[in-house]
Amino acid sequence: MSLLVRSLECIRHRLLLATLIALARWPSRRVFQKQLYFSGVESLPLLLLIGALAGTILCTELHHNFGQSTDYSLHLVAIIGGSELAPLLTALIMIARSASAVASELATMRVHGEIRQLQLLGIDLNAYLLIPRLASMCLASMLLVIYFSAAMLLAGAIVLAGFDTPELLSRLARGLSLTWPLITMAKSALLGLATAAVACREGLHVRNKSMTDIPKASSRAVVKALLLTFVLDAAWAALP
Numbered sequence: 137m138s139l140l141v142r143s144l145e146c147i148r149h150r151l152l153l154a155t156l157i158a159l160a161r162w163p164s165r166r167v168f169q170k171q172l173y174f175s176g177v178e179s180l181p182l183l184l185l186i187g188a189l190a191g192t193i194l195c196t197e198l199h200h201n202f203g204q205s206t207d208y209s210l211h212l213v214a215i216i217g218g219s220e221l222a223p224l225l226t227a228l229i230m231i232a233r234s235a236s237a238v239a240s241e242l243a244t245m246r247v248h249g250e251i252r253q254l255q256l257l258g259i260d261l262n263a264y265l266l267i268p269r270l271a272s273m274c275l276a277s278m279l280l281v282i283y284f285s286a287a288m289l290l291a292g293a294i295v296l297a298g299f300d301t302p303e304l305l306s307r308l309a310r311g312l313s314l315t316w317p318l319i320t321m322a323k324s325a326l327l328g329l330a331t332a333a334v335a336c337r338e339g340l341h342v343r344n345k346s347m348t349d350i351p352k353a354s355s356r357a358v359v360k361a362l363l364l365t366f367v368l369d370a371a372w373a374a375l376p
Contacts, residue, residue, distance in 0.1 A: 277328025
């Protein structure tokens, strides 16, 4: 067991080092910034809207239909919604927007021969194409889940308490464990990384290299990323 832990630590350190080395170069860092802007900033309005609606629905159901108190309803939304619903819905939004876009972009580069040209120029495809997208989508997922959870809790508190929302949120903050946001961000990072990996793989592994394969690659990326997301989410929930 100790050997396995040391091996995983070694792999993690090597991946982190490779990421830092790749992002130290301006071309890779530019790809990272553009992907982070697309996956994180541009999807923020939609994510905040969905988060607010999710918080409103959950708090309304718990308080009015199941008879829970305002404090306990918001606490349940924070624990269940924050640890389960927020990372899952954030991942679904990223799959719909980013996974399909990344797969289409890389598939287009493959079909048009740009990947081959990069290889002939001696450019490291991992450093230029893969690592920036993996890192940016992982980071975007971690940041987006924070905004999603905040929108969900704020909207739920407004529905439950109205003008007493600050006091209700203050009581909630005192009752929550500090490990809750860390676990939520770790789970979201895993789902974001898995989504990015599937999208990159499907985009780069276009078989026939024809224009009709581009939408097929995008469709496969979305379907496989959805399946992997739910598998990982179920495995995470099964952990003791």
